[in-house]
Amino acid sequence: MSENQNETVVAANVSTSKASLVFAWIVPIIAALIAGWLVWRSIPETSAIVTLTAPKADGLSATNTQVKYRGVPIGIVTQIVLEDDLGATRLTIELDEGYEEFAKAGAQYWIVRPEFSTGNLESLRTIVSGPYIAAQPGDGNIETEFDVLPHPPVSAEESIGARITLLLPHLQSIKRSTRISWRGKAIGQVLDTRLNQNGQQVHITVGLAQEYLHLVRKNSVFWNSGGLDVEFGLFSGAEVRAESMQALLQGDISVATPEEPGAHLEGGEVFTLYPKPERNGSSGYRICFNKAQQLESKLKRRPHQKGDIRLADCPAGSLPYRLVNLNLDKDPRVKPWYSR
Amino acid sequence: MQTNMPTTLLGCQYCGQVNDIAQIPESRAASCSRCNLRLIGSKTSNRQVTLALSLAALALYFPANLYPILKMNQLGVYSENTILSGVVHLAASGFWGIAIVVFTASILVPIFKIMGLIYLSLPAKAATLSIRTRLVHVLHVIGPWSMLDVFVVAILISLVKLGDLANITTGAGLVAFTGVVVLTMIASYHFDARHDWLEKANE
Numbered sequence: 001m002s003e004n005q006n007e008t009v010v011a012a013n014v015s016t017s018k019a020s021l022v023f024a025w026i027v028p029i030i031a032a033l034i035a036g037w038l039v040w041r042s043i044p045e046t047s048a049i050v051t052l053t054a055p056k057a058d059g060l061s062a063t064n065t066q067v068k069y070r071g072v073p074i075g076i077v078t079q080i081v082l083e084d085d086l087g088a089t090r091l092t093i094e095l096d097e098g099y100e101e102f103a104k105a106g107a108q109y110w111i112v113r114p115e116f117s118t119g120n121l122e123s124l125r126t127i128v129s130g131p132y133i134a135a136q137p138g139d140g141n142i143e144t145e146f147d148v149l150p151h152p153p154v155s156a157e158e159s160i161g162a163r164i165t166l167l168l169p170h171l172q173s174i175k176r177s178t179r180i181s182w183r184g185k186a187i188g189q190v191l192d193t194r195l196n197q198n199g200q201q202v203h204i205t206v207g208l209a210q211e212y213l214h215l216v217r218k219n220s221v222f223w224n225s226g227g228l229d230v231e232f233g234l235f236s237g238a239e240v241r242a243e244s245m246q247a248l249l250q251g252d253i254s255v256a257t258p259e260e261p262g263a264h265l266e267g268g269e270v271f272t273l274y275p276k277p278e279r280n281g282s283s284g285y286r287i288c289f290n291k292a293q294q295l296e297s298k299l300k301r302r303p304h305q306k307g308d309i310r311l312a313d314c315p316a317g318s319l320p321y322r323l324v325n326l327n328l329d330k331d332p333r334v335k336p337w338y339s340r
Numbered sequence: 341m342q343t344n345m346p347t348t349l350l351g352c353q354y355c356g357q358v359n360d361i362a363q364i365p366e367s368r369a370a371s372c373s374r375c376n377l378r379l380i381g382s383k384t385s386n387r388q389v390t391l392a393l394s395l396a397a398l399a400l401y402f403p404a405n406l407y408p409i410l411k412m413n414q415l416g417v418y419s420e421n422t423i424l425s426g427v428v429h430l431a432a433s434g435f436w437g438i439a440i441v442v443f444t445a446s447i448l449v450p451i452f453k454i455m456g457l458i459y460l461s462l463p464a465k466a467a468t469l470s471i472r473t474r475l476v477h478v479l480h481v482i483g484p485w486s487m488l489d490v491f492v493v494a495i496l497i498s499l500v501k502l503g504d505l506a507n508i509t510t511g512a513g514l515v516a517f518t519g520v521v522v523l524t525m526i527a528s529y530h531f532d533a534r535h536d537w538l539e540k541a542n543e
Contacts, residue, residue: 009349012359012379015369024389031396031519038403038512064417129417 048103050075050093052133054148057089059113059131067093067102067109067133074099074135091148093133105140109133110149151176161213162267163191166204166222166253173226174273178251180206181225187212190253204273206253208265216255219262223274226251348538350379361538383535387461393527394457400519401450408511410493415505422513423447423489446489446517453479453486453524457531464536472536479528486521490514 057080059065067075079092093109095102113131126132134152168174171193180188188208196203208216253273348362352372359379364370370379408420421429423446430439456475464472493514500508 009358009360010373011363012350012361012370013373013376014364015371015378017369017378021385021388024385024392027523028392028396028399031523032399035399035401035403035516038516039406064419129415 047097047100048095048142049144050095050103050107050109051145052091052093052109052148053083053088053146054091054111055088055150057091060091060111060133061130065130065132067095067135069099069102069135069137074102077133091133099137101137101139102135103142103144104138105143106138107143107146108136108138108149108153109146110152112152161208161210162265163205163207164216164265164268165270166206166273167196167270168202168204168224168273169200171202171204172224173251174204174224174253175251178226178253180208180222180253180255182212182215182255185212187215187255190251213265215257216265217257217262218265218269220255220257220271221274222253222255222271224251225254350534350538352377352379380534381532386530386532386535390457390527390531391461393523393530394454394461397450397520397523397527398454398458400516400523401454404450404513404517404520405447407513407516409489409514409517410496411509411511413507413509420511422511423517442489442492445485449482449486450517450520450524453483453528454520457524457527460531469536473533476528476531476533479524483521483525483528486524487518490518490521 060077060080062077062080065077066073067077073096075093075095077091078094079090081090081092082088083090101107110133111131112126112134114127133148136153174190174193176190176193178190179186180190188206190204191207192205194203194205195201348360349358350361350370351358352375354377355372355375357372357374359370359373361370361380366383367385369382369385371377372379405423408422408425410426411420412418423442427439427443427447430436430442456479460472460475493510497508497510500506
């Protein structure tokens with residue numbers, strides 16, 4: 001038996017292969033390096049924390065709502081709480097790295113929600129994705145507390161050349177997005193509408209684009225050209241006219257400058273906005289614009305004048321206007337009359 | 341004829357020859373005396389490789405839990421989830437069973453495996469030998485189940501491809517997590533429990 005044992009059990013050989021253990025330890029070292037780098041990278045890269053105050057935070061949610069500029073996410077809302085006096089909400093924003101300009105004085109923030117009134121189709125996307133906060137950078141000192149604007153500021157692409165004020169007794173269909181048009185082309189926009197001190201008048205602040213500023217002078221005339229014009233006549237039938245679809249929906253203010261233009265605008269001038277003409281009569285006066293201001297004084301002296309100035313009487317290049325439904329207690333109403 | 345048989349005997353798995361490895365130094369591997377194929381790896385190599393791989397898995401465990409494993413885009417709403425936040429969301433939505441399963445398979449089991457492997461790579465004590473061997477068996481059995489999470493995510497990603505309506509993509513955490521599972525599996529299969537018993541025999 002022992003012989004069998006001695007035959008069957010033999011000492012093992014020492015293996016000739018001697019694999020180095022170095023390779024085994026490289027694995028955890030590499031893993032630790034990768035993990036350390038990843039962990040270090042996962043520490044949120046924020047450049048600045050900004051606090052916004054907004055009247056309400058409907059549709060916004062912490063860690064989900066983004067802050068965007070030109071459509072690019074630049075930050076995220078991290079916290080939404082009420083102010084201590086419960087009068088407003090406080091939003092805490094963490095801006096991503098590299099976007100410090102949004103934490104400087106002059107930066108603006110506003111909430112983008114679906115709004116039909118502005119006619120801005122882009123914000124319809126927020127119906128699906130939820131509201132987001134839009135931002136514009138500032139360029140002053142470091143500032144970290146902002147009030148959320150109630151409305152988007154005027155587009156930065158159109159620089160405002162001058163702001164003027166229009167007065168009118170009734171706002172009618174003028175809105176913040178109503179544009180000022182010269183011969184149909186938009187040259188400005190309504191920025192703000194408010195009542196005056198005693199509530200008797202409406203003041204509209206209008207911004208005119210820089211490149212068209214020279215068209216509007218101190219003796220220009222503004223009138224409300226929005227909405228529909230419906231004209232019925234016994235013999236002429238019905239006529240429905242509107243300046244454009246946009247004018248119908250958003251209101252439209254037209255402006256024209258007399259043949260002899262006045263001085264250039266400096267900003268801050270006050271004009272009267274003549275309201276939409278009412279058409280309840282077929283008689284009217286057709287005058288050339290360059291005499292409109294003279295007409296006002298003429299009308300007061302001779303209230304029932306029924307002269308008719310033919311189109312041919314108007315000098316070439318001036319805009320003829322039809323003056324309709326004179327009511328001397330109110331301002332004369334002018335309506336553009338394009339030669340047909 | 342009871343001689344003192346050496347208890348450092350190993351049968352070759354290729355040719356069946358019974359070998360005595362008493363003379364083999366700890367740092368060297370042994371090959372069969374008859375067929376010269378590998379009999380058993382060196383003890384130091386075995387312990388160190390197991391330790392190295394389990395430490396690597398431990399290092400990767402942190403990014404696996406810190407980085408998201410899943411990034412979802414539903415109707416323009418973007419959201420991402422780490423393993424833990426996914427478990428919390430499942431539990432909050434009422435899916436307690438799934439939440440417990442995911443928590444066990446993706447958080448408890450990997451940590452248990454890593455700690456078990458580190459423990460195994462330490463020198464053995466006589467009293468714990470059978471526990472250690474059982475532990476090796478348990479690790480072998482439960483090891484692959486951690487891949488559950490990885491496969492669930494993979495299936496979700498390949499199924500949910502609805503363009504802008506709904507879209508799921510991987511996060512970096514998933515890659516790290518797969519690394520953890522694979523490394524622990526390699527480590528547990530590499531570990532040779534026979535060294536424990538041979539040690540005891542040589543006391």
